[in-house]
Amino acid sequence: MSDLANNMENLSVNDKSGSGNQTASSYVPPHMRGKRGGSRGGSTFANSDRDSGSYSYFSGGGRGRGGSRNGSSSFFGGRGGSSGGFGGRGGVPRGVGRWVGGKHVPSEVDEALELQLFGTAEDSSFQSSGINFDHYDDIPVEASGNDVPDPITEFTSPPLDSLLLENIIKARFIKPTPVQKYSVPIIAAKRDLMACAQTGSGKTGGFLFPVLSESFANGPAEVPEQMANSYIKKAFPTAVVLAPTRELATQIYDEAKKFTYRSWVRPGVVYGGADIGGQIKELNRGCDLLVATPGRLSDLLERGRISLCNIKYLVLDEADRMLDMGFEPQIRHIVDGCDMPSVENRQTLMFSATFPMDIQHLARDFLKDYVFLSVGRVGSTSENITQNVLYVEDGDKRSALLDLLAASEDGLTLIFVETKRMADALTDFLIMQDLSATAIHGDRSQSERERALAAFRSGRASLLVATAVAARGLDIPNVIHVINYDLPSDIDDYVHRIGRTGRAGNTGVATAFFNRGNKNLAKEMIELLTEAKQDVPDFLEQLSRENFGGGGGRGGRGGFSSNRNSSTRDYRRVGGGPGAPPGASRGGSSMGGGRGGGSWGSSWGNSGSSWGNTGSTGNSSASNSWW
Numbered sequence: 001m002s003d004l005a006n007n008m009e010n011l012s013v014n015d016k017s018g019s020g021n022q023t024a025s026s027y028v029p030p031h032m033r034g035k036r037g038g039s040r041g042g043s044t045f046a047n048s049d050r051d052s053g054s055y056s057y058f059s060g061g062g063r064g065r066g067g068s069r070n071g072s073s074s075f076f077g078g079r080g081g082s083s084g085g086f087g088g089r090g091g092v093p094r095g096v097g098r099w100v101g102g103k104h105v106p107s108e109v110d111e112a113l114e115l116q117l118f119g120t121a122e123d124s125s126f127q128s129s130g131i132n133f134d135h136y137d138d139i140p141v142e143a144s145g146n147d148v149p150d151p152i153t154e155f156t157s158p159p160l161d162s163l164l165l166e167n168i169i170k171a172r173f174i175k176p177t178p179v180q181k182y183s184v185p186i187i188a189a190k191r192d193l194m195a196c197a198q199t200g201s202g203k204t205g206g207f208l209f210p211v212l213s214e215s216f217a218n219g220p221a222e223v224p225e226q227m228a229n230s231y232i233k234k235a236f237p238t239a240v241v242l243a244p245t246r247e248l249a250t251q252i253y254d255e256a257k258k259f260t261y262r263s264w265v266r267p268g269v270v271y272g273g274a275d276i277g278g279q280i281k282e283l284n285r286g287c288d289l290l291v292a293t294p295g296r297l298s299d300l301l302e303r304g305r306i307s308l309c310n311i312k313y314l315v316l317d318e319a320d321r322m323l324d325m326g327f328e329p330q331i332r333h334i335v336d337g338c339d340m341p342s343v344e345n346r347q348t349l350m351f352s353a354t355f356p357m358d359i360q361h362l363a364r365d366f367l368k369d370y371v372f373l374s375v376g377r378v379g380s381t382s383e384n385i386t387q388n389v390l391y392v393e394d395g396d397k398r399s400a401l402l403d404l405l406a407a408s409e410d411g412l413t414l415i416f417v418e419t420k421r422m423a424d425a426l427t428d429f430l431i432m433q434d435l436s437a438t439a440i441h442g443d444r445s446q447s448e449r450e451r452a453l454a455a456f457r458s459g460r461a462s463l464l465v466a467t468a469v470a471a472r473g474l475d476i477p478n479v480i481h482v483i484n485y486d487l488p489s490d491i492d493d494y495v496h497r498i499g500r501t502g503r504a505g506n507t508g509v510a511t512a513f514f515n516r517g518n519k520n521l522a523k524e525m526i527e528l529l530t531e532a533k534q535d536v537p538d539f540l541e542q543l544s545r546e547n548f549g550g551g552g553g554r555g556g557r558g559g560f561s562s563n564r565n566s567s568t569r570d571y572r573r574v575g576g577g578p579g580a581p582p583g584a585s586r587g588g589s590s591m592g593g594g595r596g597g598g599s600w601g602s603s604w605g606n607s608g609s610s611w612g613n614t615g616s617t618g619n620s621s622a623s624n625s626w627w
């Protein structure tokens, strides 16, 4: 158990003695009295931030991973600019190779760009430095479907393209993670894939490696003649990766920049909330692998700036989220309502750490004869994460939080709340306590979000208060603690949230504040904790018993049995096989609640009809207005 976990054992968060006078300028937690200026309080950051009157004044340009490393890199890595990823010299892109006469001609080595993309082994802001995936070998892997290819055991060329292998080595990836071991040969065998693997276990490489390896070896697809003569200049990507948030899209793009280094493949990224004109300009310079949020991609498709006619690979990252109610119409529009090749003529790849049965069922519309891959149990949490569940009444949460933070080791702490308003209020409160906090949520502008994330990644703000917008996919090294100040209503969201720590073989701590308001989650929390070999507090058992018969189940999602065991496998193997009508397995829940059969059922018939109303931002306003 980590020191933090030990420290927390001594906490009594219901001890009201420490919670009085919360509005005083500086709260002193019980065990810190007489020790002010501990690990967090009194940082120069906090002071300067308060002087500025608001937590939003962070200058960009942190050294964190992802889009924020270059400050400007979230917009096509500053290609053509002086600082960003492929920054051009006199218009010649650095690190971009060519495909000439049926041959791949990699670009010259560019040491400065290499340093920017891959960092050094000593730089802890590059997560892959010194991590160890060895114990992942014990994790059970299940691959179901027809003729599943054997996994690879090492990164070698062949089967991987030699340039890709060089880039993998430059990234200091020593051996493939379990999901990568399987996904590489499955995708190389031209199979569709639904892959479920724990948070932080390398799913991004799981789709990038096989897609890029094939692309490097076989070159670009020809643009159809009638398209080439189009009046409007268009981009013709061969692979499109859809992600639910701008930050995740940017992060995937940054990973793609590493692994496409020196190759003919040019990655690009488009997302809402940013200047569309600048994005179109970048697309016009060429884009072979496009990472996009669905709303902005729909917008660019409508404007005729992108054609999907050459798509060989459609990737849905966080696929369950992408097919959830908010995004599904947009995805259907992109997939069925434009010029993307049919399911038979493209490969469709879905990745997530969670894959509820109802979403698996829906996903079959987009897949053909796919392999279902589960690494660990679908929706399980990593044993690398020590999970604590504390009983805290709503009114005691602030003081409990301060107690926890005071007991924390140095490092980054991510605090999840349910609403944007709460995110702002709690951040203000933390800053009032001289803590270095910032916030990320859907009401903040794109540049504010980027600055907040950059400040957090670089450690200038050690606390990030976030809504669910930061729950999925974000890969931030040194997050040592995730606190669910407010729990989500869906257990899968909890799984993704705590997965922001304990990534890539590292350890982390997750603490949840639980009270009667969360009792619908009690049963699934117990299952999850037990499965991950964590302590289950007595009050949770008691609340679960109280709630028994009260329609627990999947919280907001509902649909299938509340028993996680029955929803952690390939749905084709637990009844409701490919031939089953939609209602047969989706409506089979005895727990009721959740999606609400009526509206869910109706979305099947409405494919693509309502997408246009959801706007052009990265996130569907229909589904996430609270975050």
Ligand SMILES: Nc1ncnc2c1ncn2[C@@H]1O[C@H](COP(=O)(O)OP(=O)(O)OP(=O)(O)O)[C@@H](O)[C@H]1O
Residues within 6 Å of the ligand: 127, 128, 131, 133, 172, 173, 174, 175, 176, 177, 180, 197, 198, 199, 200, 201, 202, 203, 204, 205, 352, 353, 472, 473, 474, 475, 499, 500, 503, 504
């Ligand atoms: N084979 C590998 N060797 C070393 N590091 C790796 C390897 N594959 C991935 N990583 C690193 O592990 C971290 C987590 O990877 P990634 O973000 O792809 O996880 P994920 O499974 O997509 O997580 P999430 O479910 O949260 O989206 C990243 O920092 C990545 O660079």
